[in-house]
Amino acid sequence: xxxxxxxxxxSGDVHLAYQAIGEGPRDVVLVxxxxxxxxxxxxxxFVQEFITSLNRYARxxxxxxxGVGLSHRVVEDAVxxxxxxxxxxxxxxxxxxxxxxxxxxxxxxxMALMSAATHPDRVxxxxxxxxxxxxxxxxxxxxGMPPEAAGRLLAQIEEAWGTGAAAAYLGPSVxxxxxxxxxxxxxxxxxxxxxxxxxxxxxxxxxxxxxVLPLVGVPALVIQNRHDAFVRAAHGRYLAQxxxxxxxxxxxxxxxxxxxxxxxxxxxxxxxxxxxRQELMAERFLTTVLFVDVAGSTERVSAIGDxxxxxxxxSFEETVxxxxxxxxxxxxxxxxxxxxxxxxxxxxxxxxxxDIRDAVRRTGLDVRCGLHTGEVTRRNGDVAGIAVHIGARxxxxxxxxxxxxxxxxxxxxxxxxxxFDARGEHALKGVPESWALYAASG
Numbered sequence: 072x073x074x075x076x077x078x079x080x081x082s083g084d085v086h087l088a089y090q091a092i093g094e095g096p097r098d099v100v101l102v103x104x105x106x107x108x109x110x111x112x113x114x115x116x117f118v119q120e121f122i123t124s125l126n127r128y129a130r131x132x133x134x135x136x137x138g139v140g141l142s143h144r145v146v147e148d149a150v151x152x153x154x155x156x157x158x159x160x161x162x163x164x165x166x167x168x169x170x171x172x173x174x175x176x177x178x179x180x181x182m183a184l185m186s187a188a189t190h191p192d193r194v195x196x197x198x199x200x201x202x203x204x205x206x207x208x209x210x211x212x213x214x215g216m217p218p219e220a221a222g223r224l225l226a227q228i229e230e231a232w233g234t235g236a237a238a239a240y241l242g243p244s245v246x247x248x249x250x251x252x253x254x255x256x257x258x259x260x261x262x263x264x265x266x267x268x269x270x271x272x273x274x275x276x277x278x279x280x281x282x283v284l285p286l287v288g289v290p291a292l293v294i295q296n297r298h299d300a301f302v303r304a305a306h307g308r309y310l311a312q313x314x315x316x317x318x319x320x321x322x323x324x325x326x327x328x329x330x331x332x333x334x335x336x337x338x339x340x341x342x343x344x345x346x347x348r349q350e351l352m353a354e355r356f357l358t359t360v361l362f363v364d365v366a367g368s369t370e371r372v373s374a375i376g377d378x379x380x381x382x383x384x385x386s387f388e389e390t391v392x393x394x395x396x397x398x399x400x401x402x403x404x405x406x407x408x409x410x411x412x413x414x415x416x417x418x419x420x421x422x423x424x425x426d427i428r429d430a431v432r433r434t435g436l437d438v439r440c441g442l443h444t445g446e447v448t449r450r451n452g453d454v455a456g457i458a459v460h461i462g463a464r465x466x467x468x469x470x471x472x473x474x475x476x477x478x479x480x481x482x483x484x485x486x487x488x489x490x491f492d493a494r495g496e497h498a499l500k501g502v503p504e505s506w507a508l509y510a511a512s513g
Contacts, residue, residue: 074110074113075090075091075092075109075113076090077089077090077109077110077141078090078091078165079165080134080161080162080164080165080166081161081165082137082154082157082158082160082161082162083154083157085137085142085143085145085154085158086142086143087134087135087136087137087142087143087158087161087162088109088134088135088140088141088142089109089132089133089134089135089162089165089166090109090113090132090133090134091130091131091132091166092122092126092130092131092132092133093122093123093125093126093129093130093131094126094130095126095127095128095129095130096128096129097128097129097130097171097172097195097343097344098129098130098131098132098163098166098168098170098171098172099125099129099130099131099132099171099172099173099174099343100131100132100133100159100162100163100168100171100172100173100174101122101125101131101132101133101174101175102133102134102136102159102173102174102175102176102179102180102182102183103133103175103176103177103179103329104176104177104178104179104327105136105139105177105178105179105262105271105275106139106258106259106262106263106268107135107136107139107140107258107262108135108139108140108141108258108261108262109133109134109135109140109141110141110261111254111257111258111261111262112258114254114405115254116404116405116453117245117328117330117331120331120453121329121330121331121336124331124336124339124340125174125339127340128340128343128344129172129343130166130168132162132163132166132168132171134158134162135262136155136158136179136182137154137155137158138263138267138271139262139263139267139271140261140262140263144267155181155182155185155186156182156185156186156189156190158182159173159182159183159186159190159193160186160190160193163193169193170192170193170194170195171193171194171195172194172195172196172197172198172343173186173187173194173196173197173198174197174198174200174339175197175198175199175200175202176200176201176202176328176329177200177201177202177203177302177327178202178203178206178275179202180199180200180202180203180204180310181202181203181204181275181278181280183197183199183202184197184199184204184280184283184284184287185280185283187287187289187291188283188286188287191288191289194289195289196289196290196291196292196342196343197287197289197290197291197292198291198292198294198339198342198343199291199292199293199294199307199310200294200295200329201294201295201296201299201301201302201306201307201327201329202302202306202307202310203215203302203306203307203309203310204279204280204281204283204284204306204309204310204313205278205279205280205281206275206276206278206302206306207221207276207277209279212281212309213305214303214305214306214308214309215306216276221276224272225269225272225273228265228268228269228272229265229269232259232260232263232264232265232268233256233259233260233265234252234256234259234369235251235252235253235254235255235256235257235258235259235369236252236256237255237259238251238252238255239252240300240301240327241255241301241326241327241328242255242326242327242328242330243300243325243326244324244325244326244330245326245328245330247463247464247467247500248409248463249362249363249364249408249409249410249411249439249463249466249467250364250365250405250408250409250410251409252369253365253368253369253408253409254408256369257377260377281313284310284313284314285313285315287314287315287316288315288316289316290316290317290342291310291311291314291316291317291318292317292318292320292338292339292342293307293310293311293314293317293318293319293320294307294320294322294335294338294339295307295308295311295319295320295321295322296321296322296324296325296326296327297321297322297323297324298323298324298325299324299325299326299327300325300327301327302327304321307319307321308321318342320338322334322335355446355447355448355449356446356447356449357444357445357446357447358413358414358415358444358445358446358447358454358458359413359414359415359416359417359419359420359442359443359444359480360411360412360413360442360443360444360445360447360454360458360459360462361400361411361412361413361414361420361423361424361440361441361442361462362409362410362411362439362440362441362442362462362463362465362466363391363409363410363412363424363427363438363439363440363466364408364409364438364439364466364467365384365387365408365409365431365436365437365438366436366437366438366439366471366472367437367471368380368408371383371436383434383435383436384408386431386434387408387431387434387436387438388405388410390427390430390431391405391410391412391427394423394426394427394430395412395423397423397426398414398419398420398422398423398426399414399415399416399419400412400413400414400419400420400423401413401414403453403454404453409466411454411459411462411463413447413454417442417444417476417480417483417484418484418487418489420442420480421442421474421476421480421484421489421511422489424440424442424474424511425474425511425512427440428440428472428474432472437471437472438471438472439466439467439469439470439471439472439473439475440466440469440473440474440475441462441463441464441465441466441467441468441469441475441476442462442465442474442475442476442477442480442511443458443461443462443465443476443477443479443480444458444477444479444480444483445457445458445461445479446458447459457502460502461477461499461502461506464499464500464502465477465499465506465508467500468494468497468499468508469510473510474510474511474512475494475508475509475510475511476491476508476509476510476511477506477507477508477509478506478507478508478509480509481509481511489511489512490511490512491509491510491511491512492509492510492512493507493508493509494508494509494510495507495508496508
């Protein structure tokens with residue numbers, strides 16, 4: 072899917088970056104959590120899948136909040152909550168939208184609640200995902216983050232902002248996938264400086280919009296991931312209890328990010344449209360998965376700067392595309408500086424990995440390659456299944472410049488002339504038993 076065009080809406084003296092994606096019989100305004108940069112966030116395939124699912128029945132408008140990303144930079148202490156309401160309406164006006172469902176996430180839920188209470192004629196309904204009316208703890212709000220935890224959060228922002236380390240608790244189910252931490256580190260750097268991020272979080276910790284909850288009369292679907300370590304489940308339960316016209320959906324997930332899980336997408340569609348489309352039949356097939364991840368990317372980008380790093384990544388992606396054509400591979404997804412591809416033959420996958428490794432090494436990069444052969448499920452252009460998880464874990468176990476494969480792959484290419492060196496037994500995170508791994512060459 073091509074990258075959407077970024078436009079600007081005027082809200083008072085502030086310019087807000089927004090995108091209008093797709094078409095449909097209704098509009099959805101997507102308000103993601105505040106650490107955002109539209110064009111960097113869009114690079115992530117699971118974000119594209121989430122928005123594409125909404126496009127089945129709606130046009131999607133999303134924007135960077137004032138002060139972050141591509142929107143006008145402002146002093147965070149000077150942002151009044153009522154200006155958020157003006158911002159939502161400004162984006163809708165610029166896109167010619169009279170009324171919309173607001174799908175909000177995290178801190179964006181506070182903005183959505185204020186907008187729905189003040190402009191009920193513009194807000195058809197609310198979908199509130201892993202959000203809160205108040206984030207910090209109070210005597211009458213035990214669900215909030217205690218002061219000592221808030222202090223640790225602010226310290227972590229100061230120490231690790233721009234590294235993507237927060238992906239470990241924001242998206243634990245995908246955090247170890249190739250390129251995720253690097254991608255989120257880039258989102259952080261493009262969203263705000265560390266100082267702006269700290270100011271933003273301090274403002275969030277001091278904000279309380281609980282008093283507007285009884286004034287929100289529109290239908291609301293409160294979605295809360297039960298094991299979200301960042302926004303605890305009690306926040307969502309409180310919202311569902313205090314909103315006059317709300318229903319609560321608790322999910323068995325630890326992710327804070329709204330990942331495009333079928334049950335989540337289906338629940339949103341049913342709430343917004345009144346019905347849920349028949350899920351596309353999943354296709355199951357045997358394939359060899361290849362993960363390629365650039366090694367040492369965080370240190371490298373710090374040494375050479377973002378511009379030169381972007382040029383190296385562009386060269387890396389072009390090398391991947393050429394090699395996939397030669398070896399008949401299919402690019403499934405890319406995130407940050409990692410890719411996932413599938414092949415109908417493991418020998419071709421190994422040779423493709425070797426070609427990519429050798430070509431990018433000439434540009435000064437090293438990659439880790441991991442391969443496994445097994446059954447996967449394909450739905451909406453993506454692949455899933457235990458074979459995908461194993462391939463990702465094998466890639467993580469590889470050394471820079473190494474093409475690492477499972478015993479399954481090694482046995483399937485017997486007689487191909489490919490040589491293997493045993494790398495011993497490894498425990499792969501989240502995968503039962505230990506796995507014998509081999510480095511391929513030749």
